[in-house]
Amino acid sequence: MNHADLVGLLRDGITARGGKWADLGAGEGAFTLALADLLGPGAHITAVDRDRGSLRQLVEQMGRRFPQTGLDAVVADFTRPLELAELDGVVMANSLHFVREKRPVLANVRSLLRPGGSLIVVEYGSDRGNPWVPHPFSYPRWEQMAADAGFERTRILGTVPSRYLGSIYSAITFAPRPM
Numbered sequence: 001m002n003h004a005d006l007v008g009l010l011r012d013g014i015t016a017r018g019g020k021w022a023d024l025g026a027g028e029g030a031f032t033l034a035l036a037d038l039l040g041p042g043a044h045i046t047a048v049d050r051d052r053g054s055l056r057q058l059v060e061q062m063g064r065r066f067p068q069t070g071l072d073a074v075v076a077d078f079t080r081p082l083e084l085a086e087l088d089g090v091v092m093a094n095s096l097h098f099v100r101e102k103r104p105v106l107a108n109v110r111s112l113l114r115p116g117g118s119l120i121v122v123e124y125g126s127d128r129g130n131p132w133v134p135h136p137f138s139y140p141r142w143e144q145m146a147a148d149a150g151f152e153r154t155r156i157l158g159t160v161p162s163r164y165l166g167s168i169y170s171a172i173t174f175a176p177r178p179m
């Protein structure tokens, strides 16, 4: 997928420019760059990954292509508590499928978001894993998982064909707003 494809997967989930976002399992930053493109200058993104080398590449690319986006690169395990709060949004692209027991991670992620904040996942459209993608989840399963974790208004944003596991989808879900 090229940059335009990645932007296309996120586009309908980004309704406001700027704001405070995190990309969990950001890797070398393919989706961080897409997010920066959509959020525009003045946004702030915290990119989290346990792989320091990948984050180094991400920082270099972001500095070159989106220097006006605020960026923190944090080497951390996103299954552990993170020092982030009141985020407008979180992206988890091809990263949640490394976690078998997703419920506690989703509870953590929910607690990082402001009320009404959004979580965008990008994931393979399959419930059957392999050694490289151990625990993927199809969109119907994601709808249920997100609801079980207390998210609301889950909907699919886009789908693209993939050589691996058939397809990749993006979906958005929201932390509840107070009644």
Ligand SMILES: C[S@@+](CC[C@H](N)C(=O)[O-])C[C@H]1O[C@@H](n2cnc3c(N)ncnc32)[C@H](O)[C@@H]1O
Residues within 6 Å of the ligand: 024, 025, 026, 027, 028, 029, 030, 031, 048, 049, 050, 051, 054, 076, 077, 078, 079, 092, 093, 094, 095, 098
């Ligand atoms: C397949 S890559 C996806 C990278 C990027 N999001 C993308 O779509 O191009 C998965 C990334 O998640 C990171 N990752 C997996 N489990 C993690 C965890 N528990 N904490 C932090 N990073 C994790 C890996 O280090 C890797 O960089």
